[in-house]
Amino acid sequence: MAEPRLVVGISGASGVAYGVRLLELLRPTPVQTHLVVTKSARMTLAYETDMPLGDLTALADVCHSNTDLGAPISSGSFRTLGMVVAPCSVKSMSEIASGVTTSLLARAADVVLKERRRLVLMLRETPLHRNHLRTMAELTELGAVIAPPVPAFYARPTSLEEMVDHTVGRVLDLFDLDVGVVRRWGGTPAEVAR
Secondary structure (H helix, E strand, C coil): CCCCEEEEEECCCCCHHHHHHHHHHHCCCCCEEEEEECHHHHHHHHHHCCCCHHHHHHCCCEEECCCCCCCHHHCCCCCCCEEEEEEECHHHHHHHHHCCCCCHHHHHHHHHHHCCCEEEEEECCCCCCHHHHHHHHHHHHHCCEECCCCCCHHHCCCCHHHHHHHHHHHHHHCCCCCCCCCCCCCCCHHHHHC
16 A cells, blocks of 8 residues: 555534544645545534535545445455544444445445454444443444544643544544644643652
């Protein structure tokens, strides 16, 4: 693989800012991004931002239609670092867990799992019922990483943007990609002062 590739899925859960920022942070890196946006995500983008869909898709190196089951990312022979779904809805999580691949997002995630690559789902739902928890456990057993976007207050964020950056930076850490936005833990304040 000449340059590393990462598949980025954006589903319809609240928190489209995570997917947008992930793409922005990867833009100046050598990582080639392959984007899949669900129909529900397009609606969420309109609800939560003023960003036109064209501006979102322009952040990716390649954008695939969620209905294009013949796209390169639907094949295990298309080598990637893996896939992030940011944010990940319960619907998308459930489709991935069940192996139902009627959308490109679910098929690409299924391929990542079968090829034993890294799949990270930024699940955006709360509270959770038993079936949600069982589905997350099943996906973890299949090799996925469930990474809900939970803010790290030890980083002392002063804005929503800093909270998003830290969370997205930690997700990219899972692919050994350091984009310079994570404030790393250095011990307790008393230890740091010494």
